[in-house]
Amino acid sequence: MAIALCFTPLFCHHKQLIPPKIPLYKPFTNPIAISARYSTAARFCVNQIHENSAADKPRWEEWLAAAASLYPLYVTVGGVVAFVRPSTFSWFVNMAPNSYSFTLGLIMLSMGITLEFKELIDLFRQRPFSILYGCAAQYTIMPSFGWIVSKLLGLSPSLSVGLILLSCCPGGTASNVVTLIAQGDVPLSIVMTVCTTLGAVILTPLLTKIIAGTFVPVNAASLSMSTLQVVVAPILLGSYLQSTFPEVVKLLTPFSPLVAVLSSSLLASSVFSENVIRLKSSFGSSLSSGPSPVNSAQSMLSNELGAVVLSVILLHFAGFFVGYLSAALGGFKEPQRRAVSIEVGMQNSSLGVVLATSHFISPMVALPSAMSAVLMNIMGSSLGFFWRYIDPSDQKDRPKVAEE
Numbered sequence: 001m002a003i004a005l006c007f008t009p010l011f012c013h014h015k016q017l018i019p020p021k022i023p024l025y026k027p028f029t030n031p032i033a034i035s036a037r038y039s040t041a042a043r044f045c046v047n048q049i050h051e052n053s054a055a056d057k058p059r060w061e062e063w064l065a066a067a068a069s070l071y072p073l074y075v076t077v078g079g080v081v082a083f084v085r086p087s088t089f090s091w092f093v094n095m096a097p098n099s100y101s102f103t104l105g106l107i108m109l110s111m112g113i114t115l116e117f118k119e120l121i122d123l124f125r126q127r128p129f130s131i132l133y134g135c136a137a138q139y140t141i142m143p144s145f146g147w148i149v150s151k152l153l154g155l156s157p158s159l160s161v162g163l164i165l166l167s168c169c170p171g172g173t174a175s176n177v178v179t180l181i182a183q184g185d186v187p188l189s190i191v192m193t194v195c196t197t198l199g200a201v202i203l204t205p206l207l208t209k210i211i212a213g214t215f216v217p218v219n220a221a222s223l224s225m226s227t228l229q230v231v232v233a234p235i236l237l238g239s240y241l242q243s244t245f246p247e248v249v250k251l252l253t254p255f256s257p258l259v260a261v262l263s264s265s266l267l268a269s270s271v272f273s274e275n276v277i278r279l280k281s282s283f284g285s286s287l288s289s290g291p292s293p294v295n296s297a298q299s300m301l302s303n304e305l306g307a308v309v310l311s312v313i314l315l316h317f318a319g320f321f322v323g324y325l326s327a328a329l330g331g332f333k334e335p336q337r338r339a340v341s342i343e344v345g346m347q348n349s350s351l352g353v354v355l356a357t358s359h360f361i362s363p364m365v366a367l368p369s370a371m372s373a374v375l376m377n378i379m380g381s382s383l384g385f386f387w388r389y390i391d392p393s394d395q396k397d398r399p400k401v402a403e404e
Helices: 031-038 047-055 057-066 071-084 086-093 100-111 115-126 128-152 159-165 175-181 186-212 220-244 246-274 276-287 293-304 304-329 336-344 351-357 363-388 395-403
Strands: none
Touching: 057 246, 071 086, 071 100, 071 246, 071 363, 086 246, 100 220, 100 246, 100 351, 115 128, 115 304, 128 159, 128 186, 128 304, 128 336, 159 186, 159 304, 159 351, 159 363, 175 186, 175 336, 175 363, 186 220, 186 246, 186 336, 220 351, 246 276, 246 351, 246 363, 304 336, 304 363, 336 363, 351 363
16 A cells, blocks of 8 residues: 555546546655545545646656556566576575565555554545445455355365465555556545555454364454554554654655555565475476366366466456446446455555464465465556546536536
8 A cells, every 4th residue: 555655546527537648657745645635525626736736746756656657567577587486585584574574564664654543534524425335345245155166166164264364365556556647536546545545454363263163263453463464564653753753754655655566576486485395296286287288278277276376256246246246236337346345456565475484384374365466466556547437427417526
């Protein structure tokens, strides 16, 4: 989420309230405040002020923001390097799980220093139903499909627990950026991410215990304590630093998105590299199964590599599709549907990695979350760019908005 908080848009058209396709590399100061004002942009039209202030920013800040927006590229390249040469990340893997926990804490701290809880609470008061609806969708749709997919594919206990743990995690770090690309409701996406992240202290361990407890023993109290330490505590610390030392935080804020995306990429690639030897052997056996491409594909899907890839793809696809459908059935407009769809479909895979490596013996438990970091961002980015060229505006609501 730290990545995306610096990319909150503020759009205001004098004739039509249609978000233009602006460059994604222009950062904004105090994004939560901008998000709150975005909901009343039709009446106040304050975007010109922020455009002028953004234009005064140094060029190096724009380059940092542009570099941070390439998160899907970093994690994909890291995954390829981990597969080709897993020893590249051995220095980081050897310090696990402490290195994993510290890295996730750094990511959450980067998010916290950009967060003002007063503005967040104000936004929550304006739109309580849509926010609660989206959070409920997050913690019902994904855990349900985590269990369904693991049963349908007959995953091993370790992979089943890993997939269910991933599905019980809160909204992902890149969901707000993808929502921005997709012309969705970015303020809703931001508040959903914050609320589901804070709620993860209770809901992630509890749901994992209920659903995955049938496969292996799950210590919900231990999971809850780890989530509190590596997620909530850094967020609260960052928010405290932002209010207490605003000048120092102002200097650090331009660097926080890039630090967050590089840390997330390192975390996912390192966990993936831990299991690469085992996956390569499965991949090699599938290729040697026969000359027919069909036989090779069938063999690949039946081994651990294919099972992990297919299960993660199905889980995120279900999150995107059912999340959108649930928002449509709830009576939300197109921008909100897109925000809920993306928020539900994109998980905090970094949290899944840390919890898996800290509390489960088998390294395979962390593999679905590590694989998700690559596949989820590819799927989410593709969906975002597809929606970017489909106008989300509702024609029949335009005159009413213009009158307000």
